[in-house]
Amino acid sequence: MxxxxxxxxxxxxxxxxxxxxxxxxxxxxxxxxxxxxxxxxxxxxxxxxxxxxxxxxxxxxxxxxxxxxxxxxxxxxxxxxxxxxxxxxxxxxxxxxxxxxxxxxxxxxxxxxxxxxxxxxxxxxxxxxxxxxxxxxxxxxxxxxxxxxxxxxxxxxxxxxxxxxxxxxxxxxxxxxxxxxxxxxxxxxxxxxxxxxxxxxxxxxxxxxxxxxxxxxxxxxxxxxxxxxxxxxxxxxxxxxxxxxxxxxxxxxxDRSAHQGYPTFQQFLDGQQYSRSGILRYERIFGHGFISAGGLRTTKEFVELLKLSPGQSVLDVGCGIGGGDFYMAKNYGVEVLGIDLSANMVEIAMERAVTEDTPLVQFEIGDATKRVFLENSFDVIYSRDTILHIANKADLLRRLHAWLKPRGKLLITDYCCGELPWSASFQEYVRQRGYILHTVQSYGKLLEEVGFVGVRAEDRTRQFLDILEVELRGLEQDRAAFLEDFTDEDYTYLVQGWKEKMSRCVTGDQRWGLFYAEKPSDSGTSPQSGTGDRIQPLPIDQVTM
Structure with missing residues (x-):
């Protein structure tokens, strides 16, 4: 050995x-x-x-x-x-x-x-x-x-x-x-x-x-x-x-070749895009507590669609540093479990939970493709710009369907893509980040195929562009304050990254989708009940767009 x-x-x-x-x-x-x-x-x-x-x-x-x-x-x-x-x-x-x-x-x-x-x-x-x-x-x-x-x-x-x-x-x-x-x-x-x-x-x-x-x-x-x-x-x-x-x-x-030299996908996330300093750097542009597009503004808009009521249970898949979870618990009285595969994200969220003093919110490091929950456990499942990391989205969506109660609601925002062929620069961006992207339309079809009803698949790229412009302008206006906590290199990285995202959206390669769906009231046993490790994500090279 x-x-x-x-x-x-x-x-x-x-x-x-x-x-x-x-x-x-x-x-x-x-x-x-x-x-x-x-x-x-x-x-x-x-x-x-x-x-x-x-x-x-x-x-x-x-x-x-x-x-x-x-x-x-x-x-x-x-x-x-x-x-x-x-x-x-x-x-x-x-x-x-x-x-x-x-x-x-x-x-x-x-x-x-x-x-x-x-x-x-x-x-x-x-x-x-x-x-x-x-x-x-x-x-x-x-x-x-x-x-x-x-x-x-x-x-x-x-x-x-x-x-x-x-x-x-x-x-x-x-x-x-x-x-x-x-x-x-x-x-x-x-x-x-x-x-x-x-x-x-x-x-x-x-x-x-x-x-x-x-x-x-x-x-x-x-x-x-x-x-x-x-x-x-x-x-x-x-x-x-x-x-x-x-x-x-x-x-x-x-298999180190599967995660760009890192032993596990979790270590890849924490070692690359979601290092602790990288998370805090992103937070400065998204707003306190948030690591997703639009921060508090889009959180308020999208959570309103869910019509939450006190006592409901919410699962946040890819909770980041917990801003959305604290918002839902404080404003709607719901119990929220936030899971994220990034240990760095969850550690920051748990640190914030101490000062937020919200016992309705829990956090865990968790792999949603392997995590076990009983069927019919949650009233709502919420996920912001996270499932882009998952290769076999159909299997994950089956899990989410099983975990929802009958008539439970699902809301997802996620990075999507335009139709093939893509530009060489966009292909390289997707490869470097390890993203697995679908078109907005194919994403919506996946939700229907696994048993969701009332599916809404909306292309929100125009809204995404507006958000990017506002965030970039705020960063440029806040440059002096930003540089008190971060480096010139950090500032240049964010400015360049936001400009490139805007360019990819304008050309049509990158899209942003909003997805809303419900579990039928008469839904029987799910095809995948989330028990053990029986369902595993397929290798990326077996996943088709």
Whole structure:
């Protein structure tokens, strides 16, 4: 098994081959394990749920938190599950009810003993007391690896090494679910010392998605892709605490040629168009909180078409930094879940959520082509200038159709294209951005083909041009203030980019579409109910315009 490139100083520490460095690393690891062992010896004396969760309100929290955590898991029916940091078995028994076999592992013998007492009557659980940093398991052994509060008790070096082990232990297309405390301590139990590593969510994103194993006998490399990452809502509701974060990742084949040299599409987005500085630069031209054409002005116009009412549930696919979601929640009293594949976008949105203080709005890093929601979950699905990134739009639209309640409403704005042939410059623009574009008319037909009714497909390119002109004029008038926060290069990039968009619209290559549709009131079971990973986007070269 070959691991991927280790970040920063960790790479030099573990790959230099220098004996002194290796010896230092061994001592470092031993010291870290000794500290963690002492910490959990202090907090496992009674093997209670309060000790395990380090919170005196553990029982009350569990009642709301446990069902929420379990609802985020992929299908485990008949699957093989590895549970790491199983503790006293808060999740072990439930996993074993559905899975064919569960291997429950914990560092502390007292927790393992308690778990065996509670769940040992089941015949499909193996209980192991082991140090995860030293454990060896056969490759391709599990369909799901489940971990609840474990990685924060590992050093960065230990987590980097563990990430490659997790990939090795999982079956191809298997899933990793984990949950961690980020930023700061959550539990209220007093601690004489605390060696816990409270990372930022971005640190987990980087470490886990940077791991690579292979090549396997077929010459294939494997790595993790983020399917979903979000805060635990029970902690937000009970403690106004957004720092409890969970992830669902999938082991997938790595093909760097598919994402312009980046291991995953998510990393391509965050590394190119949606770097943190790039997002904030775009925000200055679109307006505070917005990363889509027209900012607040078009948001007000398009949201009005939805006739929202208090208590409705809205899914925003490609939520950006959350401006539209805050607007809908504050002005209409709706509950909004914003998902975006860009980790940078969601991190900014979550930061803004703290100051906005709107509990009706939730955000998650999520891949809409893989995310799982129950049928008939949302009254409205809203998406602004996002689906241009999706290759197999028909499959995504089937998902959206399934997730909507009967008579639910869908509103999309998206970049579109004119009829072929395109100019060479437009072809290069689409290639460089990785866009998959349709004409306004073919987009509307797709909506009808997947079962939507009352479809309106409107070419809004004239409006788009007007918006571009206003935004460009505002940027030019605001040049001095812009340069206080950004560079001349940033300013030139935006001015040139807006002029080029206007030119592409004038020639007819680039178009902008507004799409409104509804799910029929008598709609039966959808062709695709959004369960698991059964529907996958096709490679771009198999998608036709």
């Amino acid at each position: 070959q691991s991927g490139v280790l970040p920063g100083t960790l790479a030099s520490l573990f790959t230099s081959g220098n004996f002194a460095a290796s010896t230092h690393a061994a001592h470092w690891h031993a010291a870290a394990r000794k500290k963690m062992s002492a910490f959990w010896e202090e907090h496992s004396r009674g093997a209670t749920i309060e000790e395990m969760m380090l919170d005196s309100s553990a029982e009350a929290i569990t009642q709301q938190e446990k069902p929420e955590i379990l609802s985020m898991l992929p299908d485990t029916d008949g699957k093989r599950v590895l549970e790491l940091g199983a503790g006293i078995g808060r999740f072990t028994g439930h996993l074993a009810k559905i899975a064919s076999h569960v291997t429950a592992v914990d560092f502390m013998e007292k927790f393992v003993t308690k778990n065996r007492e509670l769940n040992g009557h089941r015949g499909n659980i193996t209980f192991l007391q082991a140090d995860i940093t030293q454990m060896q398991l056969p490759g391709n052994s599990f369909d799901l690896i489940f971990s609840n509060w474990l990685f924060m008790y590992l050093t960065d070096a230990e987590l980097v090494n563990l990430a490659t082990c997790l990939l090795s232990w999982l079956q191809p297309r298997g899933f990793l679910f984990f949950r961690e405390s980020c930023f700061f301590q959550s539990g209220n139990v007093k601690r004489s010392f605390n060696p816990t590593v409270y990372r930022k969510p971005a640190d987990y994103n980087r470490i886990l998605t940077s791991a690579v194993i292979g090549p396997d006998p077929g010459g294939q490399l494997w790595g993790f892709e983020i399917v979903m990452s979000k805060s635990v809502q029970a902690y937000i509701k009970l403690k106004r605490n957004q720092n409890q974060v969970c992830w669902l990742l999938q082991k997938v084949a790595r």
